[in-house]
Amino acid sequence: MRRFIIKNFWLKLVALFLAIIVWLYVVGELNKGTTEEKAVIHRVLPWLF
Amino acid sequence: MTISIVLKIALEIAIFWWVIYAVLLFIKGTRAAQLLKGVIIVILLFFIVQHLGLSAVSYILAKILAISVIGFLIIFQPEIRRGLARIGQFGIFTAKERIVDEIVKAAAWLSERKIGAIIAIEREVGLGSYIESGVQIDSRINTDLLTTIFMPNTPLHDGGVIIQLDRVTAAGCLFPLAQDAPLTRKLGTRHRAAIGLTEETDAVVVVISEETGAISVVVGGSLTSDLSKETLSRLLTNLLYRQKHNETVHN
Numbered sequence: 001m002r003r004f005i006i007k008n009f010w011l012k013l014v015a016l017f018l019a020i021i022v023w024l025y026v027v028g029e030l031n032k033g034t035t036e037e038k039a040v041i042h043r044v045l046p047w048l049f
Numbered sequence: 050m051t052i053s054i055v056l057k058i059a060l061e062i063a064i065f066w067w068v069i070y071a072v073l074l075f076i077k078g079t080r081a082a083q084l085l086k087g088v089i090i091v092i093l094l095f096f097i098v099q100h101l102g103l104s105a106v107s108y109i110l111a112k113i114l115a116i117s118v119i120g121f122l123i124i125f126q127p128e129i130r131r132g133l134a135r136i137g138q139f140g141i142f143t144a145k146e147r148i149v150d151e152i153v154k155a156a157a158w159l160s161e162r163k164i165g166a167i168i169a170i171e172r173e174v175g176l177g178s179y180i181e182s183g184v185q186i187d188s189r190i191n192t193d194l195l196t197t198i199f200m201p202n203t204p205l206h207d208g209g210v211i212i213q214l215d216r217v218t219a220a221g222c223l224f225p226l227a228q229d230a231p232l233t234r235k236l237g238t239r240h241r242a243a244i245g246l247t248e249e250t251d252a253v254v255v256v257i258s259e260e261t262g263a264i265s266v267v268v269g270g271s272l273t274s275d276l277s278k279e280t281l282s283r284l285l286t287n288l289l290y291r292q293k294h295n296e297t298v299h300n
Contacts, residue, residue: 008070008074011070011073011074011077012070014073015066015069015070015073016062016066018065018069018089019062019063019065019066019068019069020062020065021096022065022069023058023061023062023065025096
């Protein structure tokens with residue numbers, strides 16, 4: 001398990017960062033999120049909405 | 050309700066994460082990785098400019114990004130093709146047996162005639178930069194093709210062959226030489242090139258010696274020589290299609 005996490009660790013971190021960016025873009029730009037989703041995101045990133 | 054929303058968001062991000070990670074892993078070590086870094090920087094700039102309210106710059110960047118989709122398809126065409134081929138590989142077990150079989154038959158034929166050869170088989174780390182140093186072939190793996198390439202006094206016999214999935218992608222490719230001083234005295238250029246390449250990538254390299262006809266396999270900078278046809282076949286099958294974490298070569 002430890003080996004699985006450590007292998008290509010920085011690549012995984014970059015991929016996670018990009019995944020979050022892509023998801024935020026899709027939800028924000030396409031207004032895909034429901035009111036409840038936006039409420040959850042707003043708690044984490046109040047400056048986004 | 051909130052927990053289910055959080056789980057849904059987590060699942061969506063996890064899916065994006067897995068896809069992006071697979072793509073990054075796929076292009077790691079290739080020139081496409083460098084290009085993608087540039088693309089990501091432009092995209093991040095776009096987000097920053099948008100949030101800063103720089104409408105004119107944002108407008109220009111938006112137009113550039115829209116056009117760049119076509120450029121992206123053209124520039125990354127080899128990688129997209131390779132990726133789609135790899136996706137289509139799942140479950141096609143007989144193709145893997147054929148690939149190993151063709152390489153082993155070619156190695157045996159070359160070994161009997163003491164014709165030197167070096168065949169690099171790509172795994173997870175891309176060999177794109179080495180492909181660019183050679184002549185692109187992009188043909189299905191075939192024993193006759195592999196043996197013909199290495200026939201002496203032919204244009205492509207110098208340098209190495211690179212195999213990606215089930216295709217001979219390029220020939221006459223230049224590989225980096227191992228720099229270890231004791232090695233340079235004992236081994237010829239071909240073996241040093243195989244070791245040098247495997248020190249920098251996770252490729253599996255099959256080498257046939259011009260002096261002795263011995264068949265060797267190099268992986269992770271480690272060389273195992275004097276392999277029989279059967280051992281070579283077993284070794285390649287394990288290294289290419291079973292062993293993902295164990296880089297040690299066993300006879």
